[in-house]
Amino acid sequence: MSTDFSSESDTMFIQSSSLEICMQSMDVVLSSWIRYGCEGLPTNTSLAKYIGLAASSLGTLVVWATKLHPFVMGIIVSVVIGIALTLPISSAAICAAFGLTGLAGGAAVAGCCANMVGFAVLSFRENRWGGILSQGLGTSMLQMPNIVKNPFIWLPAIITSAITGPLATCLFKMEMNGAAVSSGMGTCGLVGQIGVITGWFAPSEAAIKNGAVAISPNFMDWLGLILICFVLPAVLCWALGLLFRKLNLIKEGDLLLEQ
DSSP, X not given: OXXXXXXXXXXXXXXXXXXXXHHHHHHXXXXXXXXXXXXXXXXXXXXXXXXXXXXXXXXXXXXXXXXXXXXXXXXXXXXXXXXXXXXXXXXXXXXXXXXXXXXXXXXXXXXXXXXXXHHHHHTHHHHHHXXXXXXXXXXXXXXXXXXXXXXXXXXXXXXXXXHHHHIIIIISOOOBOSOGGGGGTTTGGGHHHHHHHHHHHSOOHHHHHTTOOOOOOOHHHHHHHHIIXXXXXXXXXXXXXXXXXXXXXXXXXXXXXXX
């Protein structure tokens, strides 16, 4: 047994060493190519500057378009950012790069909450209270393995985000004027809600740049925040979940999280 273990260790060491040598060789080749073969092209720093400028400009366009067409853009932003939150990419980084604030930020928060709270409630019969905490206050990304197996389990959250997004922008006019990164956080640590509340009293620089001012929130502001972030995602996803289970599109155990 010790001989087998020693042999396996040697093999792993050889593979590791080979990989390390290959990586070092690639590093040398790429470094030389970048240093001597790309003279005259933008450096990493200047390239990053242009990428950041492009992302910021696109974000400004999205914010502006949402003000002009709150219904359509409310749906688009809510659905897209909600999907990004559940995918193994960073919705918070996207919102930060684009500088999503104002109504667009509010729609983004709505989409994220639809996925997080939605999946938490939708999967309650499988995951109970642990699922409520891990998905509702953690991340809906935990459902990605299950989504790959059965994409239909994602539809209740996506449909919900398409409903709550325009409700946020048109009915409640919910704006997220805190730090732009909060727009892509949803109910994760309640960062999205904290961003909305802090934006009411002390808008971020990015929000001020987009025309935000401090306000004194009224009853409708608080009602909108509670309904869009918690109540509607829970109720809508629960109802849609019942329908999808009845249609046999979602089966028992489809939403069970891996232990």
